[in-house]
Amino acid sequence: xxxxxxxxACFEVELNPNSHRFYFKEDVIKPDMTIxxxxxxxxxxxxxxxxxxxxxxxxxxxxxxxxxxxxxxAVETLYANIAxxxxxxxxxxxxxxxxxxxxxxxxxxxQNINRAIDTAKSFFxxxxxxxxxxxxxxxxxxxxxxxNPVMSGSFNIEIDVDTTKGFQDILLSDxxxxxxxxxxLKKITTNIPDKGYFDLISDSNNIENIPFxxxxxxxxxxxxxxxxxxxxxxxxxxRYRRPVIENDDPTYKFKFTFYx
Amino acid sequence: xxxxxxxxxxxxxxxxxGQNKIELPxxxxxxxxxxxxxxxxxxxxxxxxxxxxxxxxxxxxxxxxISLREENTQTMxxxxxxxxxxxxxxxxxxxxxxxHKISLERSFITLTTNTIEEIKVLFIVFYYxxxxxxxxxxxxxxxxxxxELVLKQSRTSLLEEPKLKNRLIRNVLVDILGxxxxxxxxxxxxxxxRSFITLxxxxxxxxxxxxLQLLYQVGLSESFNFENISFDFxxxxxxxxxxxxxxxxxxxxxxxxxxxx
Numbered sequence: 001x002x003x004x005x006x007x008x009a010c011f012e013v014e015l016n017p018n019s020h021r022f023y024f025k026e027d028v029i030k031p032d033m034t035i036x037x038x039x040x041x042x043x044x045x046x047x048x049x050x051x052x053x054x055x056x057x058x059x060x061x062x063x064x065x066x067x068x069x070x071x072x073x074a075v076e077t078l079y080a081n082i083a084x085x086x087x088x089x090x091x092x093x094x095x096x097x098x099x100x101x102x103x104x105x106x107x108x109x110x111q112n113i114n115r116a117i118d119t120a121k122s123f124f125x126x127x128x129x130x131x132x133x134x135x136x137x138x139x140x141x142x143x144x145x146x147x148n149p150v151m152s153g154s155f156n157i158e159i160d161v162d163t164t165k166g167f168q169d170i171l172l173s174d175x176x177x178x179x180x181x182x183x184x185l186k187k188i189t190t191n192i193p194d195k196g197y198f199d200l201i202s203d204s205n206n207i208e209n210i211p212f213x214x215x216x217x218x219x220x221x222x223x224x225x226x227x228x229x230x231x232x233x234x235x236x237x238x239r240y241r242r243p244v245i246e247n248d249d250p251t252y253k254f255k256f257t258f259y260x
Numbered sequence: 261x262x263x264x265x266x267x268x269x270x271x272x273x274x275x276x277x278g279q280n281k282i283e284l285p286x287x288x289x290x291x292x293x294x295x296x297x298x299x300x301x302x303x304x305x306x307x308x309x310x311x312x313x314x315x316x317x318x319x320x321x322x323x324x325x326i327s328l329r330e331e332n333t334q335t336m337x338x339x340x341x342x343x344x345x346x347x348x349x350x351x352x353x354x355x356x357x358x359x360h361k362i363s364l365e366r367s368f369i370t371l372t373t374n375t376i377e378e379i380k381v382l383f384i385v386f387y388y389x390x391x392x393x394x395x396x397x398x399x400x401x402x403x404x405x406x407x408e409l410v411l412k413q414s415r416t417s418l419l420e421e422p423k424l425k426n427r428l429i430r431n432v433l434v435d436i437l438g439x440x441x442x443x444x445x446x447x448x449x450x451x452x453x454r455s456f457i458t459l460x461x462x463x464x465x466x467x468x469x470x471x472l473q474l475l476y477q478v479g480l481s482e483s484f485n486f487e488n489i490s491f492d493f494x495x496x497x498x499x500x501x502x503x504x505x506x507x508x509x510x511x512x513x514x515x516x517x518x519x520x521x
Contacts, residue, residue, distance in 0.1 A: 079441055
């Protein structure tokens with residue numbers, strides 16, 4: 001079963017041995033958002049050779065302390081407790097039911113939350129022996145979802161990235177003509193599963209730091225569609241986040257197909 | 261795609277070396293039930309009797325087909341369906357939808373390969389639709405709650421859970437390893453694979469002898485889709501085959517529930 005994203009909020013999470021809870025950020029989740037899904041994105045030890053790091057979109061340089069996401073093996077416990085205004089409606093849900101690996105190892109149960117959440121009463125309870133850094137994603141909608149998987153057309157872009165420059169934020173309007181701005185996007189696919197994120201912004205939609213991994217996988221259950229979103233490419237970025245500089249072949253050629 | 265189910269029955273059938281046909285037994289409690297899915301459980305090492313499961317973890321010692329006869333028309337609706345289609349490790353939660361009443365005693369398994377050297381078992385789970393269970397309302401919000409059970413002996417009854425009493429359950433999930441929110445060590449994968457759960461409402465068994473491992477649904481293509489089931493906790497239990505002191509840990513459950521107003 002494919003899933004359909006209208007908006008995607010993201011924030012960085014640091015789990016450390018001296019703390020046992022983290023809360024949703026109030027400036028990320030607002031009371032008028034109807035939340036559909038919540039999931040966590042870690043680095044995975046199961047990555048293919050050459051993908052030994054997962055860069056952090058919130059780090060500006062590959063030398064920053066927070067430049068990479070970490071694997072979750074030091075996390076001993078991690079439970080989600082989510083409340084709406086009336087009560088806790090998710091109690092002690094283990095994070096194994098929620099985390100995303102390269103195979104998108106995620107259960108449907110975290111979908112269909114279908115309500116606003118109370119950030120003050122919602123939190124993750126955890127124990128970890130090391131500091132762990134991951135991303136927390138929240139899919140939400142502010143208007144009814146339109147379900148129309150039929151594509152009207154597509155366009156391609158190619159972006160050559162000079163890896164010797166380290167982390168880069170590449171403005172998409174440098175590659176996408178202004179005329180494409182009015183197209184309502186239903187899907188983006190990529191030829192490279194890692195090494196970057198898209199930050200897609202417009203007045204009506206907000207897809208924040210979506211990892212290329214979610215655009216690359218094409219498993220039937222997790223095939224990802226955008227809910228006919230508009231994107232202002234003059235404010236939207238490809239965030240290249242490969243913490244390692246490639247000496248042999250310093251240029252990556254990213255190919256993307258945008259479907260509308 | 262997984263269908264709504266309201267009951268499941270775990271059945272162990274023996275296979276002798278060289279045997280090439282297994283007649284399925286008559287099971288009175290399945291008479292008249294609409295079957296929704298069938299699992300050949302090749303992900304557990306032992307059946308409820310403690311006998312080894314043939315074909316465990318994809319072992320090629322057995323191979324064959326299942327033929328299922330429809331109860332009312334007595335037609336063979338599934339004729340030589342490859343057993344692989346029903347194997348848990350193959351379908352990864354994406355079960356074939358059946359939705360027919362099946363005459364089990366007139367259905368059978370044909371083994372085209374049988375190289376076992378001692379008596380083993382095939383563990384089969386039949387999922388069905390129990391007419392007395394109310395179908396879930398559409399577009400109703402869900403909640404997720406939890407409970408845990410510390411195993412004490414080979415059969416441990418569930419404890420009363422006031423917060424879940426008479427709640428309508430859409431799915432039950434099991435988690436292993438690490439610690440529960442109450443600080444108990446969770447069971448290992450080994451214990452999980454030797455455990456069977458029975459969920460009852462009064463004397464009515466919604467889930468009978470179901471491998472607990474099937475409720476560990478992480479990473480599956482699809483998770484279970486229960487009709488609104490409620491059960492009596494103190495009348496339900498978990499059996500562990502070949503129980504040892506190492507098994508004395510907690511099973512951590514999450515329940516997906518229809519939301520209460």
